[in-house]
Amino acid sequence: MLHLIDRRPNGRGKSAVNRERFLRRYKAQIQDAVKKMVGERRLGDMEQGGEVRVPKKDISEPSFGFGRGGDREFVLPGNREYVAGDRIPRPESAGGAGGSGSEGGEGGSDDAFTFSLSREEFMQIFFDDLELPNLARTEIGHSEQRRSIRAGYTKSGVPANLSVIRTLRQALARRIALAGGLARETDALDAAFAMAVAAGHAGQAAELHAELERLRRRRGRLPFLDEPDLRYRNRVWKPEPIARAVMFCLMDVSASMDEDKKDLAKRFYTLLYLFLTRKYGAVDLVFIRHTDDAEEVDEETFFHDTRSGGTVVCSALELADRIRMERYASGWNVYAAQASDGDAFGADPARSARFLREQLLPATRYYTYLELAAPDSQERSSSLWAEYERVAEASGNFAMRHATRRDEIYPVFRELFRKENQ
Amino acid sequence: MTPISHGADWDFGLLERYDGAIAEVAAEYRLDTYPNQIEIITSEQMLDAYASSGLPVGYPHWSYGKEFIRNEQAYRRGMQGLAYEIVINSNPCIAYLMEENTIATQALVIAHACYGHNSFFKGNHLFRQWTAADAILDYLVFARGYVMQCEERHGAAAVEEVLDACHALMPHGVDRYRRPAAPTLKAEAARLAEREAHRERQFNDLWRTLPECPAEGRTAGKARFPAEPQENILYFVEKYSPKLEPWQRELVRIVRKLAQYFYPQAQTKVMNEGWATFWHYTIVNRLHEKGLVDDGFMLEFLKSHTNVIAQPAYDSNAYGGLNPYALGFALFRDLRRICEAPDAEDRAWFPQLAGSDWRVALDFAMRNFKDESFIAQYLSPRLIREFHLFAVADHDGEDALKVDSIHDEHGYRRVRKLLAGQHAQEIRVPDVQVVHYDRDGDRSLTLRHQRRRGRPLTDAAAEVVLHLRRLWGFAVRLETWEDESRVGDVVECAA
Numbered sequence: 001m002l003h004l005i006d007r008r009p010n011g012r013g014k015s016a017v018n019r020e021r022f023l024r025r026y027k028a029q030i031q032d033a034v035k036k037m038v039g040e041r042r043l044g045d046m047e048q049g050g051e052v053r054v055p056k057k058d059i060s061e062p063s064f065g066f067g068r069g070g071d072r073e074f075v076l077p078g079n080r081e082y083v084a085g086d087r088i089p090r091p092e093s094a095g096g097a098g099g100s101g102s103e104g105g106e107g108g109s110d111d112a113f114t115f116s117l118s119r120e121e122f123m124q125i126f127f128d129d130l131e132l133p134n135l136a137r138t139e140i141g142h143s144e145q146r147r148s149i150r151a152g153y154t155k156s157g158v159p160a161n162l163s164v165i166r167t168l169r170q171a172l173a174r175r176i177a178l179a180g181g182l183a184r185e186t187d188a189l190d191a192a193f194a195m196a197v198a199a200g201h202a203g204q205a206a207e208l209h210a211e212l213e214r215l216r217r218r219r220g221r222l223p224f225l226d227e228p229d230l231r232y233r234n235r236v237w238k239p240e241p242i243a244r245a246v247m248f249c250l251m252d253v254s255a256s257m258d259e260d261k262k263d264l265a266k267r268f269y270t271l272l273y274l275f276l277t278r279k280y281g282a283v284d285l286v287f288i289r290h291t292d293d294a295e296e297v298d299e300e301t302f303f304h305d306t307r308s309g310g311t312v313v314c315s316a317l318e319l320a321d322r323i324r325m326e327r328y329a330s331g332w333n334v335y336a337a338q339a340s341d342g343d344a345f346g347a348d349p350a351r352s353a354r355f356l357r358e359q360l361l362p363a364t365r366y367y368t369y370l371e372l373a374a375p376d377s378q379e380r381s382s383s384l385w386a387e388y389e390r391v392a393e394a395s396g397n398f399a400m401r402h403a404t405r406r407d408e409i410y411p412v413f414r415e416l417f418r419k420e421n422q
Numbered sequence: 423m424t425p426i427s428h429g430a431d432w433d434f435g436l437l438e439r440y441d442g443a444i445a446e447v448a449a450e451y452r453l454d455t456y457p458n459q460i461e462i463i464t465s466e467q468m469l470d471a472y473a474s475s476g477l478p479v480g481y482p483h484w485s486y487g488k489e490f491i492r493n494e495q496a497y498r499r500g501m502q503g504l505a506y507e508i509v510i511n512s513n514p515c516i517a518y519l520m521e522e523n524t525i526a527t528q529a530l531v532i533a534h535a536c537y538g539h540n541s542f543f544k545g546n547h548l549f550r551q552w553t554a555a556d557a558i559l560d561y562l563v564f565a566r567g568y569v570m571q572c573e574e575r576h577g578a579a580a581v582e583e584v585l586d587a588c589h590a591l592m593p594h595g596v597d598r599y600r601r602p603a604a605p606t607l608k609a610e611a612a613r614l615a616e617r618e619a620h621r622e623r624q625f626n627d628l629w630r631t632l633p634e635c636p637a638e639g640r641t642a643g644k645a646r647f648p649a650e651p652q653e654n655i656l657y658f659v660e661k662y663s664p665k666l667e668p669w670q671r672e673l674v675r676i677v678r679k680l681a682q683y684f685y686p687q688a689q690t691k692v693m694n695e696g697w698a699t700f701w702h703y704t705i706v707n708r709l710h711e712k713g714l715v716d717d718g719f720m721l722e723f724l725k726s727h728t729n730v731i732a733q734p735a736y737d738s739n740a741y742g743g744l745n746p747y748a749l750g751f752a753l754f755r756d757l758r759r760i761c762e763a764p765d766a767e768d769r770a771w772f773p774q775l776a777g778s779d780w781r782v783a784l785d786f787a788m789r790n791f792k793d794e795s796f797i798a799q800y801l802s803p804r805l806i807r808e809f810h811l812f813a814v815a816d817h818d819g820e821d822a823l824k825v826d827s828i829h830d831e832h833g834y835r836r837v838r839k840l841l842a843g844q845h846a847q848e849i850r851v852p853d854v855q856v857v858h859y860d861r862d863g864d865r866s867l868t869l870r871h872q873r874r875r876g877r878p879l880t881d882a883a884a885e886v887v888l889h890l891r892r893l894w895g896f897a898v899r900l901e902t903w904e905d906e907s908r909v910g911d912v913v914e915c916a917a
Contacts, residue, residue, distance in 0.1 A: 002441045003459040003514065004434055007467065008521060014470040015490040022487030025582075061485055062590050062882035062889070064852045070877030071817045073826050075841040077744060078735020079812035084833060086825040088814065115491040 023121065029054045030117075034125050035410055053114045123274065146237045157232025166231035174229060175222055182219045186212065245276050245333040245365075246284040248324070250316045252340035253289045255308040261372040265339035266303055267409045268370050272337050275417065280333065286323055290316035296323065313344050313352040313384060321359050334364040342371045342382025353387035361395050368416055369400040425716040432525035440529045441536070447708045448537045451781060453701065455540040456555065457514040460532065462521055468508070469494050471518055475684070476508040478516065479562040481569035481676070483585055506726075509535035511543040511687070513555040526722040529715070533705040538698025545789045546693070548686035551600065558683060565676045572669050584670050587889035588656060588677035593851045595656030595681040651855040651870065655890070656681070658856045664865050665895025674893065689847055692793045696750015700758075700784075703727060703751070733809065749809070753796070756805050757784060767803060798842035803834045813840045818876055852879055854900070864917065866897035873904040884913050891915040 023030060033052040082088070117125070153166055189212050196205040249269050253262070276283045287302035288294055291309030294316040316338075324334060344352065361367055371385055385400070392398050401412045426439050437460065448455070463471070473490035474480035506527055510516040517535040519528055543549050554561075573581045588595070605613065652658045656678040660671050687694070706723050709715045715723075733748040734740040757775070760768045761783050764776035775783055787800060812828040813836065826840070827833030843849055858868040867890070871879055883900060891898045900913040 002438060002445075003457075004437060005459065005461045006434070007461045007463045007518075010463075010467070014467070015473045015487060017482050018473060018484065018487030019490055020487070021482060021484040021578075021582075022491065025484045059488060060882070061586075062885035063593055064854050064871075064883055064886055065880045066852060067878045067880040069818055070873075071815070071875040072877060073813050073815045073840050075744075075811050075813045075837060075844055076736035077733055077809045077811055078737065078741075079810040079828055080735075082812055082825045082828060084825055084827050084830070087822040088825065089822050090816075113488075113492070115495050 023117075023125075026054055026059060027125070031125055034117075034122065035407075051114055051116045059113055126274070146239050148235045149238050151234045151236040153231045154234040155228075155231065157234070161232040161234075163231050163233050167225070167229050170231055171225050171229040174226065175224075178222055179219055182215055186215050186219070189215065244282050244284070244331065245280040245335060246286060246324075246328045247273060247276055248286045248288060248320045248334070248336040249302065250288050250290065250320060250336065250338040250340075251302065252291075252311055252313070252316075252343075253307050254291045254311040254343065256311070256341050256343045257372070261341055262303075264372050264403055264406060264409060265370065267406065268339060268403070268413065269337060271409065271413045272335070272368070275413075276335060284328070284332075286320070288316050288319055288323075290319075294319040311340075311344050312348050313338075313340065314348055314355055317352055317355050317360055321355075321363075324360075324363060335366050336360065336364050337368045337370065339370045339372060340384065341373065342384040344382070344384045349384045349387040352384065353391050356388075356398075357391050357394065361391070361398060365397060367398045369398070370412070371400065371402050373402060373404050424713070425719070426714050427525060428716060428718070430524035430526070430722075432523075432528050436525060437528060437532070440525070441532055443709060443714050444529065444533050444537060444705055447705045447712075448533075448541075448701075450708070451701075451704070452785075453537055453541040454544055455515065455537055456512075456544055458536040458540065459514040459516045460536065461516060461518050463518050464521055465497075468505070468518065468520055469497060471508050472505075476510055476518075477562055478510065478559070479566050481566045481585075482573075483589075484582065485586075485589060507531040507535045509539045510558075511539075511549060511553055511555055511683075512558050515540040515543060515555075524722065526715075526719045527726060529709075529719075530702050530706060530723055530726055534698045534702035537705065538701035539694060541701070542690075542694050542697045542788060545785070546686070546690060546792075547790055548690060548792055552686050553683050561679065565680070568672060568676065572673065576669065581673065583892060584673045585677065587893045588674055590886045590889040591655050591659075591893075592677060592681045594854060595654060595678040596685045597654050597657070597682065598847070647859050647861050648856065651857045653853075653855045654678075655854070655856055655869070658859075659890070659893050662859060663894050666893065670893075686792075689792045689794070689845075692746040692750040692753070692845060693788070693791065693796050694750070695747045696752075696754050697788055699727075699730060699747050699751040700754035703755075735810070749797075752805055752808065753800055754784060754787075756802055757787060757800055760802065771802060772800075793845035794842050794847075797845060798838060801838045801841065803829075806834055806837055811837050811841065813837050852877075854879075857901075864897060865895075866899065866917070867894050869898065869900045871900060871902045873902050873909065876904070878902075878910070887913050887915050891917075 030052050033054065037052070153163060189208055193205060193208040193212060196208055251257075251262070251265050251269075257265075273283065273285065285299065287297050287299055289297055289302055289307070290312065291307060292312045292315070294312075296319065297305070320336060328334060356367070369388055371382065388398075388400055392400055399416050401416060403409055403412050426443060427436055441458070441460070469490060471478070472493045473486045480486060506520060506523055508518045515536065517531070517540075519531055523531065543553075543555060549555075569581060569585075648658070656674055659666070660674040660678065663671070666674070706715070706720075710720050731745070731748040731751050732740075733745045734742075758780040760772050760775050761778050761780035764772070769776045787796060791799060806829045810829055813826040813833070815824045815826040817824070827836040829837065853872040853874070854869055855872070856867065857870045860866045860868075869887075869890075871883075879902070887898050887900050895917075897917040898915045901908055902910040902912075
């Protein structure tokens with residue numbers, strides 16, 4: 001007797017819950033691993049999933065087992081040259097001839113337990129606990145999109161929205177409520193009538209009969225469907241957050257920005273981009289590089305083309321604002337990230353700060369400024385930094401940080417976008 | 423007869439026809455099986471099944487996730503192929519077949535799992551004694567439901583802690599000998615009555631005149647508890663732990679039951695796989711003899727078959743221990759050969775087998791042995807030579823390994839004894855037992871590791887003691903003894 005069952009449609013993922021438990025249990029280790037991974041990665045690969053290595057000893061499941069030492073014998077197959085009494089030098093590791101099947105000691109098992117995270121899992125861990133600032137608070141007010149959603153039932157409405165089931169349920173309830181009392185009265189009268197007839201009181205019986213008739217007529221007059229029974233499906237308009245964002249990347253490519261600093265900036269932009277793509281359905285990117293004048297370029301040029309010259313920060317800010325008004329005037333969440341070494345001269349820092357405060361900041365959700373310095377530089381504050389610091393004091397959607405080394409980028413990023421309630 | 427099919431593709435109708443043909447052959451050989459239930463799954467589902475030791479239902483636990491990730495990784499990188507099938511000891515016997523298999527492989531797998539393993543599950547004494555094939559699926563469903571209910575009520579972390587601790591002690595959560603069933607009320611009453619009658623028959627007034635023995639002599643030294651060392655640590659915890667909540671006790675019980683369910687499998691790996699391999703080989707060859715399968719089918723079958731029973735030498739890169747399929751298959755085939763065509767050596771070594779009916783001899787072997795005793799009983803000198811088996815001694819005091827014995831006249835018995843010992847549960851799992859529960863004092867629990875031939879425990883022992891401490895709730899000590907004297911350090915975990 002054979003049962004053949006096709007289980008293929010049942011789907012996989014039976015182990016998904018166990019996998020998720022595993023990830024949760026080793027969250028700390030995995031987070032560390034992800035952090036390290038980000039440091040080693042090329043930018044183009046940043047949003048891929050990745051291989052995580054967790055030290056094996058951390059996730060071992062202990063049980064009583066035999067260690068090395070003591071006397072034992074084991075049987076092996078495939079002898080070619082040995083005869084009884086031969087001596088074999090002890091192998092260095094437990095591998096080779098040392099192990100007899102599964103009980104081969106635990107030498108050489110220090111390597112890490114490696115497994116890959118999917119892209120989603122990677123991003124989940126990567127951006128765990130991070131929140132886009134000012135998002136929840138401001139978006140509703142600025143929102144221009146609305147969506148109709150269901151919101152229960154109302155007593156008035158257009159016939160097209162009539163909910164038949166609700167209405168009939170209401171009618172049934174009303175009929176039961178109104179007819180119940182009448183039924184009881186009728187029953188009582190019925191009994192009295194029967195008694196009167198049995199006792200032979202003709203007059204009383206006729207009276208009761210008339211009363212009964214009256215009640216029956218009243219019951220018959222209860223309408224099947226009445227005006228108060230009607231129920232209509234209700235819909236309301238709900239404001240929707242804008243699902244689009246634009247990110248302005250401003251970078252100083254003047255001579256003082258060397259390869260290392262540019263690399264730091266790239267990393268920061270990449271993080272921001274990944275983060276935004278996670279929050280918004282569509283993210284537009286605008287790359288603006290500047291020396292003494294600003295220009296909009298494509299991504300390739302932005303990151304890989306070299307150009308040198310002086311530094312006029314304000315030019316980039318002005319260009320960004322112009323592009324914003326031209327293309328992203330309404331219906332967009334605007335973010336901007338500026339990276340520079342802060343080497344600005346003369347009136348430029350003050351002008352930039354003013355322009356930022358008055359023009360750009362009110363129109364953006366969040367503006368971050370990352371000042372990049374060489375690892376060995378002593379003096380941390382530039383003239384631009386000093387000016388921007390005053391801007392930061394005055395406004396809530398502006399943040400600025402220093403970064404000098406590659407592994408600082410991620411912590412800086414986390415610090416900038418930390419959930420505000422923490 | 424004409425072959426059932428040509429080509430590699432399979433469909434459900436074809437599977438049924440092959441199963442019918444195989445069942446016919448199996449009946450010729452008088453294989454006794456549970457009814458079969460064959461389920462077709464994808465490779466991803468196979469990975470899922472791997473993670474839960476093949477069980478169709480399992481409670482959620484991170485270690486299964488780890489196992490899943492490990493297997494998936496190995497599979498993705500091509501380091502590990504997937505098994506063609508998984509078979510579950512239940513009634514009906516459930517076998518999972520992968521959809522990627524060709525029809526030849528499917529037929530092989532049906533013969534292997536649905537008739538080989540299946541008859542072994544039904545016949546072998548260990549499975550008969552320790553597993554309830556009818557009830558296991560229901561129990562698994564209960565276990566899963568119970569664990570998830572506990573998680574809801576007490577939090578996943580609390581449940582995980584108990585399960586972790588139980589998993590660490592799983593190898594020490596099995597009964598090796600059957601506990602006597604509790605007597606029924608009637609039997610108990612009868613026993614008491616008989617005892618009373620015995621006392622009356624033996625009554626002698628003279629005993630009354632004996633002086634009382636001094637009072638402190640009787641009570642001196644409180645009775646040790648437990649009176650005898652207990653090897654089933656999880657059972658002891660479940661019954662006597664002073665602190666466990668009832669739901670925690672039930673979790674311990676669930677893990678213990680699972681450990682017990684897998685206990686026969688661990689002890690019959692060589693036999694079980696050997697038996698199944700022997701039968702798929704015999705059955706498919708018989709199908710070919712009857713003309714039910716074509717030569718192309720046979721070639722593919724033989725390729726898979728030889729892959730399964732390959733045994734690389736100890737110094738080969740592919741060596742991963744003795745292959746239970748290879749060893750088991752060779753043992754059963756050799757047994758058949760001894761019965762059918764014995765030579766002088768076989769007559770000397772196996773006088774009772776030589777020339778007897780091989781089906782009876784194989785059936786007897788399958789029913790009444792486990793790996794250890796099976797090898798000790800049936801490993802012939804010829805097989806030892808064929809496998810070039812040799813024994814190596816690794817002794818603490820010496821700076822080199824010594825070849826203890828090889829496949830020659832002087833070595834056969836020694837090699838056979840050592841190989842059998844290597845498959846004994848007592849050798850593979852350290853002997854750790856509960857020796858004392860200080861019920862009237864600080865409620866501490868003392869374990870004793872009976873060390874043999876100086877083989878120490880791994881450092882993980884300290885972690886296991888810590889896990890046990892979590893279950894027990896009070897101090898736990900682990901002592902190591904060898905030959906009636908204590909050696910080494912005591913691993914202690916304070917309350």
